[in-house]
Amino acid sequence: MIKTRFAPSPTGQLHIGSARTALFAFLFAKHNEGEFALRIEDTDQGRSTKEFEKNILEGLDWLGINHDGEILYQSSRLEIYKSAVEKLVQNGFAVEKDGAIVLQAKEALEKLGIPLEPIKTFVGWRGEKTRENGVAYFLKNIGDDLIHGKISGAISDTVLLRSDGTPTFHLAVVIDDEEMGITHVVRGDDHLSNTPLHIILQKLFNYNIPKYAHIPMILGTDRSKLSKRHAATAVSDYKKMGYLPEALVNFMALLGWNPKDDREIFSLDDLIREFKLENVNKSGAIFDIEKLNWMNGGYIQVESPKAKVESLKDFGVDELSVGESELISRGGFKTLQEAADYITQLRKTPEYDSSLLIFKKSDKEKTNIGLKTTSEKLSNADWSEELLQKALESVVSEKNLTNGDVFWPVRVALSGAEKSPSPVELLLALGKDESIKRITKAINGLENQN
RNA sequence: GGCCCGGUCGUCUAGUGGCCUAGGAUACUUGGUUUUCAUCCAAGAGAUCAUGGGUUCGACUCCCAUCCGGGCUACCA
Numbered sequence: 001m002i003k004t005r006f007a008p009s010p011t012g013q014l015h016i017g018s019a020r021t022a023l024f025a026f027l028f029a030k031h032n033e034g035e036f037a038l039r040i041e042d043t044d045q046g047r048s049t050k051e052f053e054k055n056i057l058e059g060l061d062w063l064g065i066n067h068d069g070e071i072l073y074q075s076s077r078l079e080i081y082k083s084a085v086e087k088l089v090q091n092g093f094a095v096e097k098d099g100a101i102v103l104q105a106k107e108a109l110e111k112l113g114i115p116l117e118p119i120k121t122f123v124g125w126r127g128e129k130t131r132e133n134g135v136a137y138f139l140k141n142i143g144d145d146l147i148h149g150k151i152s153g154a155i156s157d158t159v160l161l162r163s164d165g166t167p168t169f170h171l172a173v174v175i176d177d178e179e180m181g182i183t184h185v186v187r188g189d190d191h192l193s194n195t196p197l198h199i200i201l202q203k204l205f206n207y208n209i210p211k212y213a214h215i216p217m218i219l220g221t222d223r224s225k226l227s228k229r230h231a232a233t234a235v236s237d238y239k240k241m242g243y244l245p246e247a248l249v250n251f252m253a254l255l256g257w258n259p260k261d262d263r264e265i266f267s268l269d270d271l272i273r274e275f276k277l278e279n280v281n282k283s284g285a286i287f288d289i290e291k292l293n294w295m296n297g298g299y300i301q302v303e304s305p306k307a308k309v310e311s312l313k314d315f316g317v318d319e320l321s322v323g324e325s326e327l328i329s330r331g332g333f334k335t336l337q338e339a340a341d342y343i344t345q346l347r348k349t350p351e352y353d354s355s356l357l358i359f360k361k362s363d364k365e366k367t368n369i370g371l372k373t374t375s376e377k378l379s380n381a382d383w384s385e386e387l388l389q390k391a392l393e394s395v396v397s398e399k400n401l402t403n404g405d406v407f408w409p410v411r412v413a414l415s416g417a418e419k420s421p422s423p424v425e426l427l428l429a430l431g432k433d434e435s436i437k438r439i440t441k442a443i444n445g446l447e448n449q450n
Numbered sequence: 451g452g453c454c455c456g457g458u459c460g461u462c463u464a465g466u467g468g469c470c471u472a473g474g475a476u477a478c479u480u481g482g483u484u485u486u487c488a489u490c491c492a493a494g495a496g497a498u499c500a501u502g503g504g505u506u507c508g509a510c511u512c513c514c515a516u517c518c519g520g521g522c523u524a525c526c527a
Contacts, residue, residue: 044527102525121453138453148454188521189456190522191522192454214455219520261464262464264462404485420486
C-alpha cells in the first residue's frame with residue numbers, strides 16, 4: 001500500500017508552499033487508496049513552538065487535508081536516533097567530532113562499493129568563494145525521481161547527531177520514513193540536493209529506499225522562493241483575509257499540476273480522483289493572487305446560503321437574509337471580507353447628500369413623485385424579485401416617468417451610494433420595513449433640500 | 451566558486467517530430483447587457499516557444515553549447 005507523509009517543522013506558520021506540498025502528498029496517497037501520515041519535525045528545540053504546531057494543524061484541517069493515524073513527534077524519539085547512529089559509528093561510517101557525530105562520506109561510499117569521484121567544495125555561498133572546505137563525492141544516477149527522472153548529486157561529510165544529542169534533519173528523516181513505512185516521499189524541490197545523502201543513509205542502514213517525487217516550488221514575483229516580502233505566506237493569513245479553503249486548495253493544486261485538459265475547477269474529491277504525479281510540472285510556479293481572487297470569487301458565488309452564513313461569521317456578519325445572500329452571489333466579491341464589509345455597510349442607515357437622489361436627467365419634482373409612489377406601492381407589494389420589478393416599472397408607466405426618475409432615486413435611497421446593486425436586489429436584501437423607512441427618509445431629505 | 455534543477459503569452463498552463471501561422475484560463479482593452487458600477491455575454495490584443503548550433507524531408511517537441519533564473523553548499527528543515 002502506498003503511504004506518503006507531510007513532515008513540517010513547527011518553526012513557522014503553515015506556509016503556502018508547504019501546504020501545497022502536503023496537498024500533493026495527500027492527493028497522491030488518496031488517489032491510490034493509500035495513507036497520508038503526519039510527522040512533526042521538532043528536533044530543533046530552540047525554534048519549534050507549540051503555537052506554530054497548532055497553526056500548522058489547524059491549517060491542514062481547514063484545508064481538508066486530513067492525515068491518517070497518530071502524529072509522530074521526532075522530539076519523542078531522540079533515543080532511537082542515537083542508537084541508530086551508534087551503529088554507524090561502530091562500523092566506522094561515522095565519527096565523533098567536536099561532540100557531534102559526523103557521517104564519513106568516503107568510508108560510507110567505499111563500504112557500499114560506490115566508486116569515489118571526489119570534487120572540491122568551498123566555504124561561502126552566493127557566488128563568493130572563500131576557502132576550500134574539503135571534498136564531496138559525486139554520485140551519478142544514485143536514484144530515481146518520479147518527476148525529474150534520474151537523481152544525481154554529491155555528498156560530503158555531514159553532521160548526523162548534534163553535540164546536544166539531537167538528530168539533524170537528514171538522520172531523522174531517513175529513520176522515521178523507514179519506521180513509518182513511507183513508500184513515497186513527496187516533498188519540495190529544495191530537497192532534491194539532499195536526496196543523494198538520504199539514499200546513501202538508507203543504504204547504510206539497509207532500509208527500503210522510498211520512491212521520491214520532488215515537486216516544483218512556489219515562487220514570488222521575482223522567481224525566488226515565495227516569502228513574506230512577496231505576499232502573505234501563511235495559510236492562516238489567507239483564511240483571515242477571507243479566502244475559502246476550497247478556493248485555496250483548487251488554486252494550489254493548479255500550481256504545478258493540471259489535468260491535461262481545459263478544466264480548472266476542482267473540489268478536493270475531484271482532485272483525489274484526477275491527481276497523478278505524472279501530470280506534475282518540473283518548473284516552479286509564481287504565486288499570482290489575481291487568479292486566486294478570481295477563483296475565490298467563484299466559490300463565494302456558488303456557496304449555499306447556509307454555508308455563506310457560516311463563512312461570514314468570522315467577518316462580523318452573523319446571519320443573512322435570503323436577499324442579502326443573493327446579493328453576495330451576484331456581487332462579484334473577491335473575498336469574504338469584501339462581502340461582509342458590504343453587508344455591514346448596507347445594514348447601516350445610509351448617509352448621503354440628498355442631491356444624489358436626483359438623476360442627472362431628472363429633476364426634484366419627478367424624483368419626489370417617483371419615490372412617493374414607490375413607497376405607496378411597496379407597502380402593499382409582495383416581496384419577490386419579479387413582482388418588485390413589476391412594481392417599479394408600473395410606477396414609471398403610471399406616472400409617465402422615466403427609469404431615471406424611479407430606479408435611480410430608489411437605489412440611492414436604499415444604498416446611499418452612487419454605485420450599488422439594482423434597486424430590486426437591494427429591496428430584497430433589506431426587507432419591506434427597512435426599505436420603506438429609507439425611502440421615507442429620502443423623501444424628507446429631498447423636501448428639506450433647497 | 452562547486453553541485454543540482456529549471457526556462458511556451460504579464461501570470462498559471464496545453465503541447466512528447468508534421469493537427470501549431472502555438473490552444474485554454476487569468477489579468478488587460480473594447481463592445482453588448484445593466485438607470486450607474488459590478489456581475490454576465492462577446493470580441494481583441496498579448497509568446498520571433500531563452501539564444502545559437504546541430505539531427506531530420508520537417509523541431510516548441512530529440513542532441514550539444516551558451517545565457518538567464520532558482521535550489522543546495524549550516525551542529526535549519
